[in-house]
Amino acid sequence: MMREKWIGGVLLLLVGIFTDVQGAFIGINIGTDVSDLPSETDTVALLKAHQITHVRLYNADAHMLKALSNSGIEVMVGITNEEVLSVGESSSAAAAWINKNVAAYLPSTNITAIAVGSEVITSIPHAAPVLVDAMNYLHKALVASNLNFQVKVSTPQSMDIIPKPFPPSTATFNYSWGPTIYRILQFIKNTNSYYMLNAYPYYGYTSGDGIFPLDYALFRPLPSVKQIVDPNTVFHYNSMFDAMVDATYYSIEDFNFSGISVVVTETGWPWFGGSKEPDANTGNAQTYTNNLIRRVLNDSGPPSQPKLPISTYIYELFNEDKRPGPVSEKNWGVMYTNGSAVYPLSLSDSSQITGNSSGVFCTAKANADPDKLQDGINWACGQGGANCTPIQRGQRCYLPDTIVNHASYAYNDYYQKMKSAGGTCDFDDTATISAVDPSYGACKFSGSSNSSKFTGLTPASVAPSTAVGGWSSNLQVSNLQYLIPAAFLALLLL
Numbered sequence: 342m343m344r345e346k347w348i349g350g351v352l353l354l355l356v357g358i359f360t361d362v363q364g365a366f367i368g369i370n371i372g373t374d375v376s377d378l379p380s381e382t383d384t385v386a387l388l389k390a391h392q393i394t395h396v397r398l399y400n401a402d403a404h405m406l407k408a409l410s411n412s413g414i415e416v417m418v419g420i421t422n423e424e425v426l427s428v429g430e431s432s433s434a435a436a437a438w439i440n441k442n443v444a445a446y447l448p449s450t451n452i453t454a455i456a457v458g459s460e461v462i463t464s465i466p467h468a469a470p471v472l473v474d475a476m477n478y479l480h481k482a483l484v485a486s487n488l489n490f491q492v493k494v495s496t497p498q499s500m501d502i503i504p505k506p507f508p509p510s511t512a513t514f515n516y517s518w519g520p521t522i523y524r525i526l527q528f529i530k531n532t533n534s535y536y537m538l539n540a541y542p543y544y545g546y547t548s549g550d551g552i553f554p555l556d557y558a559l560f561r562p563l564p565s566v567k568q569i570v571d572p573n574t575v576f577h578y579n580s581m582f583d584a585m586v587d588a589t590y591y592s593i594e595d596f597n598f599s600g601i602s603v604v605v606t607e608t609g610w611p612w613f614g615g616s617k618e619p620d621a622n623t624g625n626a627q628t629y630t631n632n633l634i635r636r637v638l639n640d641s642g643p644p645s646q647p648k649l650p651i652s653t654y655i656y657e658l659f660n661e662d663k664r665p666g667p668v669s670e671k672n673w674g675v676m677y678t679n680g681s682a683v684y685p686l687s688l689s690d691s692s693q694i695t696g697n698s699s700g701v702f703c704t705a706k707a708n709a710d711p712d713k714l715q716d717g718i719n720w721a722c723g724q725g726g727a728n729c730t731p732i733q734r735g736q737r738c739y740l741p742d743t744i745v746n747h748a749s750y751a752y753n754d755y756y757q758k759m760k761s762a763g764g765t766c767d768f769d770d771t772a773t774i775s776a777v778d779p780s781y782g783a784c785k786f787s788g789s790s791n792s793s794k795f796t797g798l799t800p801a802s803v804a805p806s807t808a809v810g811g812w813s814s815n816l817q818v819s820n821l822q823y824l825i826p827a828a829f830l831a832l833l834l835l
């Protein structure tokens with residue numbers, strides 16, 4: 342995320358004019374401003390346990406690169422903003438950097454990209470003039486080592502360099518930075534690299550003063566009267582994430598470049614924030630992250646580039662509690678340092694997705710009015726005929742003892758029993774359809790099956806875990822399914 346400012350993103354596609362389009366992947370960022378950072382070997386064990394195939398580092402830490410060797414994980418290394426100036430100074434400084442931090446680890450550590458700086462244009466504008474020099478010197482050093490086909494060079498940029506991202510079709514880069522951006526695009530084009538985008542709907546939403554609905558930021562279906570449409574292209578935008586990626590494609594096109602793909606190097610949602618950051622909460626973070634993964638792994642591109650998948654790195658693995666800034670800034674991690682997931686999520690490979698899924702769950706909206714949720718529980722457990730025994734005190738789904746958890750259990754039980762008879766997942770607009778199995782630990786939601794190959798993670802607060810080699814692993818088999826909810830499909834057909 343913006344390591345120094347807000348908003349950012351992405352991944353590399355071997356998309357090309359000459360090659361077949363590859364599927365999108367989900368990777369993860371590993372920031373290290375963490376007070377109790379696990380050892381590098383433990384971190385890699387955790388990545389492997391969760392079948393994470395791509396990581397981005399913010400530096401080129403020797404211990405981490407060594408630990409990643411022969412792991413099968415693809416690695417994007419980083420040049421810190423502090424290093425950009427020195428690497429941009431001379432080709433020999435760049436060559437030394439490549440030798441020490443890249444060539445020394447290949448091929449056992451599969452380094453495939455170098456992210457030069459982090460949102461340099463917006464966070465350290467005075468370094469912008471040397472940014473492209475640094476990129477050029479690095480690329481030349483790779484060519485000299487015959488590594489330029491293995492390792493791509495690019496530079497992650499914030500969405501802030503696109504002042505008006507909506508409507509996407511009229512988005513342009515800020516012309517004040519035109520010469521630098523032009524050189525970056527030219528470099529990317531000439532070296533067959535890709536554009537790295539840090540894209541944060543969280544900031545787009547929270548700074549938008551209510552212009553855009555939360556559901557739009559969270560990839561939730563929008564009512565037909567509230568569809569977000571680009572008036573020029575008449576493309577429907579199902580999510581702010583798609584709109585941000587498309588705004589980037591249109592901005593690139595405005596500079597007369599084509600054939601450059603966008604990889605999202607950072608996106609995510611904070612799960613905890615200060616008193617003035619109510620949108621940073623676990624419910625939203627869980628919804629955002631799981632819907633993001635599902636959206637990316639469906640392999641489609643944004644509306645203007647439907648065939649270009651949007652590979653994406655989630656921000657981020659662990660909470661970086663040592664980072665300065667608001668409370669939310671320290672709470673983007675999806676896992677605790679003990680290896681437990683902060684909220685249930687499934688990070689899996691596109692190869693695991695089948696077009697045929699049956700797992701649709703009905704869960705309570707995390708931000709719903711508690712009184713309405715109580716009414717919903719009363720109805721589901723009474724007239725609705727749901728089996729609510731598991732959410733009684735002392736039973737397996739009682740904890741966490743929250744109204745949202747209890748409502749989710751009751752709503753889902755009702756829905757699974759009644760959907761074939763026309764039962765709906767609405768409950769006065771406090772419920773939502775989800776493809777993510779909400780089961781955790783011993784609490785199995787109706788409709789869940791444990792026979793699938795998908796790997797689900799369960800939240801630390803509720804699931805018992807077993808220690809594996811010093812790590813507490815909460816791996817659990819569940820049937821995370823990638824089904825587009827029917828309501829969502831219906832909207833698309835409008």
Ligand SMILES: *[C@@H]1O[C@H](CO)[C@@H](O)[C@H](O)[C@H]1NC(C)=O
Nearest residue numbers: 413414415448449451452453
């Ligand atoms: C490294 O990653 C590239 C790109 O996905 C892949 O083609 C290659 O096989 C990987 N190399 C190793 C040694 O795993």
Ligand SMILES: *[C@@H]1O[C@H](CO)[C@@H](O)[C@H](O)[C@H]1NC(C)=O
Nearest residue numbers: 466503504505515516517518
């Ligand atoms: C474009 O960038 C310049 C230089 O940073 C800044 O002063 C200006 O406000 C930006 N324009 C917009 C529309 O954001």
Ligand SMILES: *[C@@H]1O[C@H](CO)[C@@H](O)[C@H](O)[C@H]1NC(C)=O
Nearest residue numbers: 516519523594595596597598
């Ligand atoms: C793109 O090409 C058009 C038409 O040739 C030209 O008017 C415009 O200035 C170019 N844009 C940039 C940013 O160079």
Ligand SMILES: *[C@@H]1O[C@H](CO)[C@@H](O)[C@H](O)[C@H]1NC(C)=O
Nearest residue numbers: 579583636639640641825833
């Ligand atoms: C994939 O996601 C996009 C964006 O939400 C959507 O437009 C498209 O219909 C989805 N494709 C499939 C096959 O589900």
Ligand SMILES: *[C@@H]1O[C@H](CO)[C@@H](O)[C@H](O)[C@H]1NC(C)=O
Nearest residue numbers: 693694695696697698699700
């Ligand atoms: C998908 O579901 C249909 C209908 O249930 C079934 O006939 C088909 O074999 C399934 N396809 C796969 C790939 O599982």
Ligand SMILES: *[C@@H]1O[C@H](CO)[C@@H](O)[C@H](O)[C@H]1NC(C)=O
Nearest residue numbers: 783785789790791792793818
């Ligand atoms: C699925 O769960 C049931 C009941 O909890 C258990 O008996 C069964 O062994 C599980 N199956 C698998 C494949 O784990």
Ligand SMILES: *[C@@H]1O[C@H](CO)[C@@H](O)[C@H](O)[C@H]1NC(C)=O
Nearest residue numbers: 677679680681801802806813
């Ligand atoms: C992992 O750490 C979190 C946060 O400190 C804690 O809530 C959770 O119980 C821990 N999990 C285990 C298995 O120790």
